[in-house]
Amino acid sequence: MKILNQIIDHWRHDWATNKPLFWLEMVGTLLNIIATVTVTVMAVNVPMLFIFSLWIPGAFLMALSSYIRGNSWVFMLMGSYFILNTLGLVVLLNG
Secondary structure, X not given: OHHHHHHHHHHHHHHHHOHHHHHHXXXXXXXXXXXXXXHHHXXXXXXXXXXXHHHHHHHHXXXXXXXXXXXXXXXXXXXXXXXXXXXXXXXXXXX
């Protein structure tokens, strides 16, 4: 329960001190979660165009907010997701 309270406290502090980053991270996270849940639920017949349309902006928003915060490891992770998902979309559309 302590960790949940710490997360909620962080969100409150972030909302009070940096609303734009709060929104970027929240939207980016939600897009990535929705895409991942869709892949999980529809694993046999995954709608990849829909998935990429969520993953790409989600990864971009998370990379952007990580860059602004100076969180280099998360920036590298989400930047690589953005690049790889963009390449995946290109392969899907050309394949």
